[in-house]
Amino acid sequence: MAQTYLQNTPEQTAALKPLRKRRWGGAAPYLFIFPWIFGFVVFTLGPLLFSLIISFFDWPIVGKVTFIGIDNYVEMFTDDPMFWKSLFVTLKFAVLFVPLNIVVALGLAMLLNQKVRGSAIFRTAFYLPSVISGVALAMIWSWVYSGDYGILNYFLSLFGIQGPDWLNDTKWSLVAMVVASLWGQGSMMLIFLAGLKGIPKDLYESASIDGAGKIRQFLSVTIPMITPTILFNLITSIIAAFQQLTLALLLTGGGPMKSTYFYAMYMYENAFKYFKMGYSAANAWFMFLIVLVLTFLVFKSSEAWVFYEGEMKKNPQKKLKARKGGQAG
């Protein structure tokens, strides 16, 4: 917008001025975003603050509501083994899921970035799982993983391998969840693809002139150029990992033997199975804090490893030369 103003002729600018003073002139942008603001306040900010308030109450759905201060938080940390157990399960899941998610999404994006005929079809195919609702996805995977009739174990049996009963075996259930979760990450792949497309060709050209092979090009050109995209995907992956609920609820119900009892599921059960709304809200706020801290740490660390072209211009000492017309953001 600012740029358009600059391009206005003085007459145009003069014509605009009185309008700005009119009563509704300044309100136009706010009118535009009003539906969003309204939704945000009523459906996001309001409930958010409300959940903070009820986290200081003993709040059963049926029965009396009593203020108990920070007792919910105290109970959580000192007296509830399930809290620590579910938190540990979620951490394990995140440690497996986040790196794999990024590697797989980047791998797929690299494949799609090849100039192959029909790449649009592949792009659609790889993106398709993320269009499917979580419930349908869980149904599909519960069939895939079924011990006796599952397609996965049938496939393994062709090689003479007797597959485990994936979802009922404590050793495999979490791995099964990770793999099923990886399946729906098409949007992350698309973001990577956009990042890859934004890398200027001439970087590769000069790299190959300098004698860099494919691997060297990948490590020294591709990776540094998409570090901002990696940062974004890393943060959204971490958040997604901590919020994983649908699959746990539908695929394993947290079992067997709580091996997939995610923190989000613990929270959900406290609220909707045991009707401890206050306690569950306290759980939720603790998760919010964890995610906040992790995101903060990742951001902090990003100064060391994320490469922004804009900064390069100020600091030409770095290895790669700044180029005109590089990617934005």
Next chain:
Amino acid sequence: MNKRVSLIVLATTMMVSVLSACGGNDGSAGTASQGGGGSKASKTLRFATWDTGDALKIEQDIAKKFETEHPGTKVQVEAYADGFDQKLAAGFGAANPPDVMYMWDFPTYHQSLEPLDGFADKDKDLNIDDFYKGLFNYGKIDDKLYGIPAGFTTRVVYYNKKLFDEAGIPHPKDGWTWNEFQDIAQKLTDKSKKQYGFGVRAENDTYDLQGFVWSNGSSFISPDGKTIDGYMNSKETADSIQMFGDMVKNGSAVLTGGKGQQSGDDIFKAGKIAMWESGIWPLESFKQAGIDVGTVEIPAFPGKPVKGVLAESALSIAKDSKQKDLAWEFIKFYVSNDSIKMRVADLPVRQSVVNELKKDQDSLYKPFYTMLERSSDTPAFLLNPKWNEVNRQLSAAVESVMHGSNAHDVLNQAVKDSERYLK
């Protein structure tokens, strides 16, 4: 200039359309309620049930019959199915509960329910003495009655006669022991045919296990509801649960009903398990599947009396209901002889109906009634209001026994983790 004006117009239009969308909702809701109030004669009674499928169909039929006998009344059957507790709790929380609802968990909900003693005492039509006596214990909290029994079941062992005959094993008889049971299960297991003697649920409802624990002379919680140490982790409790874990381990039983696994009912229907323990619910489907099925009492621990556990559905009225008299009429209709005869999915609560239909003389039904006489112990959830919390630990412990853990160890741990709820 023009651009600006049109921007404002556009923004305003968008806002108006958003607002009018809201208004539109209000409008349609308004007309709907008008429609309800317009024909003043018609009253709508909301009735919530957890049943699905055939059982739900029967309940809808009873509701329709009630409508024809009470002109101007509409019964709205709300089938909450698996989400029963969530939806009901949400209804109570929003002070907008159904008028009449199925109920079993009285300790959790009784504060939101209407005491029914007043109705039951005054109303002679109910003929309260005709009900099986023990059924009323479940719906009483602090000596107030909150639910009228509508149906119940005890639990028995189903067996597949064909599999017994093929193996030349005599059919089990009432008074058999768990040792005999385990022997038979071993003999009827044939891994090559994927056939097992018994099916063990991967996720047991600890409520159902209480019968076994009582039969072994123990219980999950002390009779006064204050202590679990020495009860939930006693040797007798541990042994009775370990038994099933051992049967899975030695291969004479198969785990059923886990995620992506077939349910025990389905495996029994497929003729792949010889014995299955359950309530009355699957009996019809077993017959329909063409299984030559027999029923027998739960086995005994040597030298100890067999105890059973009762699963009961009762009907309650919400405290917030605005039409309690109509709700009571509906309950009365629902537990009348005619309605009870329609309810084939569980057992009749009235002795007169049982006598008339000679149910207790049918060899398939008889064990359910003899087990009823053995179901006099009080289940744990009625003894302590915090039982739900304790049960969370207990269920986890039981599940791990079925997956191979030592019952004594995990039950000790469960007691340790639950003690805080009983302080």
